[in-house]
Amino acid sequence: MMNTNKVYNNILSNFNTDTLYRPQKDAAIVEGDSLELMKKIPSHSISLILTDPPYHSTNKKNITGDTKFKKDEDFLDWMEQFAKEWKRILKFNGSIYCFCSSQMEYQLINRFSKDFNILSTITWTKPNKPGFDGWRKKMKKENLRQWYPASERIVFMAPKYGENLFNSYFGAKLRSWRNLVKISGHDLTEITGAYGKVNHGGAVSNWEAGRNIPSREQYTKIINALKIRDTNGLISFPDYEDIIRPFNVDGTMQYTDIWDFETVRQYRGKHPAEKPIDLLENAIKASSYVNDIVLDTFSGSGSTAEAALSLGRKSISMEIEDKWVQASVDRLKSTQIELKV
Known part of the structure; x- marks a missing residue:
């Protein structure tokens, strides 16, 4: 941080x-x-x-x-x-x-x-x-x-x-991370369990579009899922407080x-x-x-x-x-x- x-x-x-x-x-x-x-x-x-x-x-x-x-x-x-x-x-x-x-x-x-x-x-x-x-x-x-x-x-x-409208820094970063480790938005949604039922979360597509922001727990799940795929250590993941807009x-x-x-x-x-x-x-x-x-x-x-x-x-x-x-x-x-x- x-x-x-x-x-x-x-x-x-x-x-x-x-x-x-x-x-x-x-x-x-x-x-x-x-x-x-x-x-x-x-x-x-x-x-x-x-x-x-x-x-x-x-x-x-x-x-x-x-x-x-x-x-x-x-x-x-x-x-x-x-x-x-x-x-x-x-x-x-x-x-x-x-x-x-x-x-x-x-x-x-x-x-x-x-x-x-x-x-x-x-x-x-x-x-x-x-x-x-x-x-x-x-x-x-x-x-x-x-x-x-x-x-x-x-x-x-x-x-x-x-x-x-709503394009955000985190949304763009999440999309680039997914593309880098070759994981689909659908697969990441399954892993994080974020189906849009929680207003603070929303599906991965909503995060990338900037319509919603993930909770701290959801962000941790995102990072853990991406790290498993990032076998070469190409991505440096910021702390939650440095990338997720607080609300x-x-x-x-x-x-x-x-x-x-x-x-x-x-x-x-x-x-x-x-x-x-x-x-x-x-x-x-x-x-x-x-x-x-x-x-x-x-x-x-x-x-x-x-x-x-x-x-x-x-x-x-x-x-x-x-x-x-x-x-x-x-x-x-x-x-x-x-x-x-």
Whole structure:
């Protein structure tokens, strides 16, 4: 398995010490333009990207970058540059959660789908208790000329490796391994007992198409079956954590594509786009392994870093505004992180 501590420290060594802060051993904050900062990250070294870029459509002056682009196309071109870098730095089995507005969702997905498999589009409903509903309760309904945008979107995606929907790195590797040792998909299905009845598994054809991912037990059976045929030792098989995209949910989590997490209530010093810790934890727990590296390229006040630390992950936060860099440093230094793993 990849030595995550070594990878993490290697990544951080590439940044200027004047703009790098380490409020916790496993939490780093880098000040600057994340599009440029990402170029210093080695390829295929980040496990999960969880990030909240400017929405553009909301046009809020108190969010850096939200009013930067006059045309939608300029904003989309800018975001496409991020997508290219995200794919380069993500591990082959990495994932991305990218927040966006409902208005820009489809245009962004169109750009992202050039480099990523769009696995889900999550609707965050933002429910709140009476008295904390903001403009939803106060605004005059008769003035509406379209449905009130009470939700936000989160695009969940993984790097695409092929020309068809869902083509994945593992799927391509499995097919090449099978061809190398001359074992049919049907025979491998028989050996592993994966007939598609288990949602986490699916038949070999589904794994190769990228529609499903094998469980740890199924992957072990795959490797053992292939090793018997690989008499010349031609194949080096990665550990499960280095090739299978993590996706681990249970009944205690929000596991559908509708997420109901209350918004962060107003407090002195609150970031205008701050996301709730429990929502971020839901994504991190599902789509990363313990000790993985989580990157937020628009980190704001450091919520993603706090959520990552609480689940035993390492974090790298990139933020362009010095005000929020300092707020993040203070937050992570003073917050008592409760480990939830």
